[in-house]
Amino acid sequence: MSVTYPRKFRNSMSARDVMKHVVRDREIHLITLNRYRFSEQRSCKDLTDLIERLDGQPRELVRELSRHVSDEARHAMWLTDLLYELGSDLDKPPGMAYIEEFDRLLDKDGFETLEDGTIAALAAINVTEKRGCEYFSGHIQALKSAEQTPENIFIRETLERIMPEEAGHVRWGNRWLAQMAKKSPQHRQKVEQAKSKYAAIEQAAFEAGMxxxxxxxxxxxxxxxxxxxxxxxxxxxxxxxxxxxxxxxxxxxxxxxxxxxxxxxxxxxxxxxxxxxxxxxxxxxxxxxxx
Ligand SMILES: [Fe+2]
Ligand SMILES: [Fe+2]
Incomplete structure (x- = not known):
């Protein structure tokens, strides 16, 4: 099965390149952390929506999604605590929110079956989690090379707590999508199509935000x-x-x-x-x- 990875900004700037500049400017650094906080908080809402749509079936997926919501809520809490301690804003971050552009580009027309909707939701979650991992890891690397101030260390330690759980979410999504694809050749085709569709939507939202x-x-x-x-x-x-x-x-x-x-x-x-x-x-x- 194909694996889709997020592309760089305009095919040239890597997450690490971008984060090197971000950590040098306190104002932009705090806005970036507030954007993470906002995205983590929003993903709780999106995952809860999916749980409600599934309405109990498949049971295993509902159980795992409820754990997922709890992880994302914890990430939002850690980032909120961090920003609070740093005396930073906890409001809606300025500028075009990546997550809102992502929503605008989503095809909200109903799906033929609940299963089609589930494949779409899993593919959409998976591609945004991959971008999150790429940015958290670039951010941690940039902070390791930056000046070791108490503030930078505090930020790095918070991101280092979130990062392994995000990597776990990516593996979890890959596993579910592979499981769905195994059901039949039609399922495989649907999964592949959803993956390329949401990768294109995510790339567009990401570039629009930058x-x-x-x-x-x-x-x-x-x-x-x-x-x-x-x-x-x-x-x-x-x-x-x-x-x-x-x-x-x-x-x-x-x-x-x-x-x-x-x-x-x-x-x-x-x-x-x-x-x-x-x-x-x-x-x-x-x-x-x-x-
Ligand atoms: Fe998260
Ligand atoms: Fe996540």
């Missing part, structure tokens, strides 16, 4: 087409038409841009002109070269 530079709208349309290409032909037009206007106008993207520009300007007007503006325009170049 990319606020010029031309990001066009790159988001390209990602949307990547997702549509994983769907059966007859489902593609409706999927695209439903999401295309918001992808092009992208009000959340405009708001994030304004907030990021204001922040960069307030912190250091000279660096704003020397670093932020060229970085922003660079996005346009990469959009043109992609074309």
């Amino acid at each position: 990319d606020i530079t010029m031309g990001a709208e066009l790159r988001r349309v390209a990602s949307l087409l990547d997702v549509a290409n994983t769907l059966p032909l007859w489902e593609r037009p409706a999927y695209l038409m439903e999401r295309l206007p918001q992808t092009l106008i992208a009000p959340d993207l405009q708001l994030t841009r304004v907030q990021a520009a204001q922040k960069a300007w307030n912190r250091d007007p000279q660096a704003f002109m020397e670093k932020f503006v060229p970085m922003f325009l660079n996005g346009l170049n990469s959009s043109n070269s992609k074309k």
Whole structure:
């Protein structure tokens, strides 16, 4: 069975590259931790939704999902405690939340059978857990090379407690998907299709969350087409038409841009002109070269 891994940002920046920059800037570092907290908290809600939809069957899956919710709730609690101790915000993190873009790209149309819905949910959970592992491990590595302040050590120790459990969740998802695929050739095909579909959705959400530079709208349309290409032909037009206007106008993207520009300007007007503006325009170049 194929194994799908998340791709790097624009195929060039690894999680470790990104985290090296994040840990150097306290404000961005705390926002990143708050994003983790938000995602862990949200996954409790999503897993609970799945338990309710399953309505008791299969019993083994319901039991394992309830343990999963308890793990994610503990992760959210550890991160909340950490941010609280550091005197940081516990609010909804600023900017485009990865998890919300992921939700927007999901195909919410009903599934033919409960089993199809379960395969979809397991594939969706699995791909986001893989991204989580990649980022936690890049973050831990970056903190090991950073200055060993009490704050950095506290953050690293918290992430080191979460990381092995996340790796366990990825293995758990792989096991369930493999088990589903073994049932019949049709099941195998459904599992493979769900895996490539949710990998494309996750990649698109991830890139949208990272990319606020010029031309990001066009790159988001390209990602949307990547997702549509994983769907059966007859489902593609409706999927695209439903999401295309918001992808092009992208009000959340405009708001994030304004907030990021204001922040960069307030912190250091000279660096704003020397670093932020060229970085922003660079996005346009990469959009043109992609074309
Ligand atoms: Fe977690
Ligand atoms: Fe997890």
